[in-house]
Amino acid sequence: MQDRLTTLFKAVADPTRRDIFHALVIASSALSITQISNQFEMTRQGVTKHIKTLEDAGLVYLDTKGRERFCNANAKPLKELSKWMTFYEQFWDNSLDNLDHFLNTSKDA
Amino acid sequence: MQDRLTTLFKAVADPTRRDIFHALVIASSALSITQISNQFEMTRQGVTKHIKTLEDAGLVYLDTKGRERFCNANAKPLKELSKWMTFYEQFWDNSLDNLDHFLNTSKDA
DNA sequence: TACTTTAGCAACCACAAAGTTGCATATTAA
DNA sequence: TTAATATGCAACTTTGTGGTTGCTAAAGTA
Numbered sequence: 001m002q003d004r005l006t007t008l009f010k011a012v013a014d015p016t017r018r019d020i021f022h023a024l025v026i027a028s029s030a031l032s033i034t035q036i037s038n039q040f041e042m043t044r045q046g047v048t049k050h051i052k053t054l055e056d057a058g059l060v061y062l063d064t065k066g067r068e069r070f071c072n073a074n075a076k077p078l079k080e081l082s083k084w085m086t087f088y089e090q091f092w093d094n095s096l097d098n099l100d101h102f103l104n105t106s107k108d109a
Numbered sequence: 110m111q112d113r114l115t116t117l118f119k120a121v122a123d124p125t126r127r128d129i130f131h132a133l134v135i136a137s138s139a140l141s142i143t144q145i146s147n148q149f150e151m152t153r154q155g156v157t158k159h160i161k162t163l164e165d166a167g168l169v170y171l172d173t174k175g176r177e178r179f180c181n182a183n184a185k186p187l188k189e190l191s192k193w194m195t196f197y198e199q200f201w202d203n204s205l206d207n208l209d210h211f212l213n214t215s216k217d218a
Numbered sequence: 219t220a221c222t223t224t225a226g227c228a229a230c231c232a233c234a235a236a237g238t239t240g241c242a243t244a245t246t247a248a
Numbered sequence: 249t250t251a252a253t254a255t256g257c258a259a260c261t262t263t264g265t266g267g268t269t270g271c272t273a274a275a276g277t278a
Contacts, residue, residue, distance in 0.1 A: 158266075
């Protein structure tokens, strides 16, 4: 449906999802859906949807045990976002590129 | 309305927007709205909206000259996204964290 | 002064997304 | 076996978003 980069960016574009992901990353053990729900002012079903989105992006993987589903964070996919940004790093500082734009568009005014 | 990180992530979460941004970054000179529209199969107004979103995120700045508005890319804000990811880098490889989760949740089954 | 080009603005449409409620089902505990 | 807990699934509401069409205004050109 949509490319991987888009799926990944959209997953982390939501603040609640970033919070859930962060909570999972720093958690000392995997957290069940209900445990996560208790930490957020949202219904369990709401959390479930976010987890699904994070799972689709590969940022979370589930571990079913009995009636519970434990959520684990997986930061690896973030590498892909980082890689995408690499190309633009060269334009971050003292942007010669921007200067170039300026010269090309403002000079002959 | 929404935090800066969210604005930024949402701006680059759209593939068309990433394409426009990329086109501006690699362009040898600033491009007018119409010039950009010609490169994308979309109406000028559609492009204008994307430019607005990119501008709000600080990834594009406008340079009005006469009746034209030249768009320039500014990659600097991407630094903020990169900074956000920095924290998670420690969990990228041979994730001790994930191992920890595994041990805590699968051991006493 | 007319005509053309560049663009903004507003309204509108279709669909995605965040979040909810309600209900059914499976697993564990009493 | 009965009750409680953890979850999934479906439907629904609200709001956001990508994109369009139509119209207006400003700037450049003939």
